[in-house]
Amino acid sequence: MRNRPGIARAIDSLEGQGAKIYLAFALEQIRKLKEREAPLETSVSELIELYDELIESAEKKAAWDPVPTCTHVHFVVGYSFAGSIKAALKQLNWSGTHKVITLSGNYAIGPVHALDSYEGRKARRDWFQDHITESFEVCDDPEEDYDQLLERVNKIPEQAKVIVWTSRNACEQTGMLHAFRLLSGRSNFLALYDACTICEELDNRPNATISYRHSGEIPSDKLQAALVRMKENSYLSDSDKTRLEREWQTISKQSGALRIWRDAAVAEVPDDYYDMYLLDKLDKLRPASDPRYVKAARLIGEAMGCCEQYIGDAYFEFRLRQLIYEGILEIKGVPSSMRRYSVRRKKLSSN
Structure with missing residues (x-):
């Protein structure tokens, strides 16, 4: 049997214990197919995922190996x-x-x-x-x-x-x-x-x-x-x-x-270095008198666009959640990602 180049690279990239693990997984899926222990679609899907993973891994390795x-x-x-x-x-x-x-x-x-x-x-x-x-x-x-x-x-x-x-x-x-x-x-x-x-x-x-x-x-x-x-x-x-x-x-x-x-x-600064900056951007988007919430993604986008530093959205989102935990901001939505929740200044109780 003549292997295609991608398959040949994938085989050559396998070594020792790693090769045994992949082989054991493939044989287990074939056993399930033979004994009809799992739906056909499930086992075939698992084998295709294994194939894709091996080919992709081998291609990445081949792309690096210098001549x-x-x-x-x-x-x-x-x-x-x-x-x-x-x-x-x-x-x-x-x-x-x-x-x-x-x-x-x-x-x-x-x-x-x-x-x-x-x-x-x-x-x-x-x-x-x-x-x-x-x-x-x-x-x-x-x-x-x-x-x-x-x-x-x-x-x-x-x-x-x-x-x-x-x-x-x-x-x-x-x-x-x-x-x-x-x-x-x-x-x-x-x-x-x-x-x-x-x-x-x-x-x-x-x-x-x-x-x-x-x-x-x-x-x-x-x-x-x-x-x-x-x-x-x-x-x-x-x-x-x-x-x-x-x-x-x-x-x-x-x-x-x-x-x-x-x-x-490069200078190390406190974790809360950008907290006041984020609050300032929020106040410009929504003054304290405005009861509406602001999408977290919009606020973070504004902060990134105006910031002279390259920090990345992940850190701004982390500090936004900290401001929520500290009771400075109110939240509407689920903070699983910045696109799924909105924030506003927490309103002080009149009591």
């Missing part, structure tokens, strides 16, 4: 920026020699203390589970994503130049420092680029300016120009690497859950 001729590896923060830079690389016909490693978390929020340790990563996951309603899905093995990240770092070819992208916000700056921590000890040439600054310099004119808050806002056609502008001899010096390592050590010792970009540096 011997790989010349560049790009570290980016966030799926939005990753998608744009991958599109830009494809448009430049560089996809074969340029690979991308994505740091998916929002480094502006949540604890980043001791992320080199299992305890530190668990504390961060626990915080997201406890405070962010639309948090990431926790897999059976909570360390799986981190192990995959380390595996990708270890597979970076020795001859490849590693480029870490950042911008003027706490999320990408902290992610950038984490990337250099992961790269510590490698012999690759390392470079650091600010995508927003490069694109602004290329596009801004005396009569027309544009400012990006984070790299995910940059369209792929603009990123092509930034990629072409990379200087092949712009490597970080040993003193630069030492400075970045010190900056990471400073941030990774902090225990707070919110960071902003202030005075050209």
